[in-house]
Amino acid sequence: MSDTPKSAFDPNPPRRNFYGRRHGKTLRQSQKGYLAEDLGDLRPRGISLAENPARRPIDPAAIFGDDRPVWLEVGFGGGEHMVHMAATHPGIGIIGCEPFINGVAMLLGKIRAAGVGNVSVHPGDARDLMDVLPDASLSRAFLMYPDPWPKARHHRRRFVTPEHLLPLARVMRAGAEFRVATDIPDYVRQTLDEVPKAGFDLIGETGTPWDDWISTRYEQKALREGRVPHYVTFRRQG
Template sequence: MTDSSDTPERPWRNFYGRRSGKTLRNSQRGYLDADLKALSPGPVDFDENPERRPLDLKALFDDRPVWLEIGFGGGEHMVHMAARYPGVGIIGCEPFINGVAMLLGKIRRAGVTNVAVHPGDVRDLFDVLPAGSITKAFLNYPDPWPKARHHRRRFVTPEHLQPLHRVLAPGAEFRVATDIPDYVRQTLEEVPPAGFDLLDQGGTPWEDWLSTRYEQKALREGREPHYLTFRRR
């Protein structure tokens, strides 16, 4: 029996993004029903893990290095990386259920098996990831929250960067892709003080980059992608 005095109190966390969008197709609902549970990284939510026990990533991925994609959108980049690097395990986190359903369809078609999916808030996942367990993290085209009064909702703020720093291994790489100049500004201002060194930035993508549907939309609308690479100190 668990002593309630040892159980962490559930933090209050505002969530501002969308949880769902247009009605899912029957095939997408089928992916969620049939595949999502089996792809869980383990007990993440407070209801199933109130003690906030760390996930057993060594058992999950057979002791392979583990990468994290924060907000995988439609999942094309995550599946691409999983197929290209079968020697790593990749956890994807995305609260938008339509994006989760899209990812599951791509996982089926690609046949990749080195993936896990958390369909929720990455802050809950941070709680239960062991310290220093992630060797690379991706933040691709995050919600820009363009209004100045909403900039504190962006991922590149201490609320997210401090726990990200905790779960990343020393020397781990953190990649950010965005088409919003002010997001670049805030990233450059906020990420280094959180314990990261800037390695590179500019308009040239990484050698193993896969252009996402969000990036293609940005290019069609005349916005220029920007790619930033940091290393966790």
């Protein structure tokens, strides 16, 4: 029997491991300034246990000040795609999750340069955010060039596993779009196998990007090294 998403908010999410880097090379002074000056105002409240010990659902409308559609980017890397989406779609609010602090600092610099105001930044694991989002609260989600975890014994760490996909399905509205971009064929295979089991319909898998796409540094590196990008689109059932 295939897994199915939980139908209601869970106030007691399971304890979990985190895999991956949180820090990289030493930050530049300007990046340290972005973190000190900008992150506090952009960070959504109520995600940590210290702020929300009862694990009550947060109100996405409180993040952006109105009931606009809310999108999520999981692992935004250097932030090119997230800032581009915010600038291209000013009527939405987009939350980005990224535990790698160097990537967070890069994003904050791009937010300053672009002057976008419809963004929120969680400098941590996307699962922590999904723990406290209400059911059916997201209108779109992005997984852009995720960590491939290429060794077979590490495939369970990939985002496209039930541990991540079932909570994602819970917080996405019926008909909401889930986009995945990767240059790793085996990641495509696992994505096509696992995402439908979590409550999504496959809409398309192609080598042509979406109309509002911006090429990121990860994609450009893949192309330089001869790997072929794949763009996969799903729609939340319901």
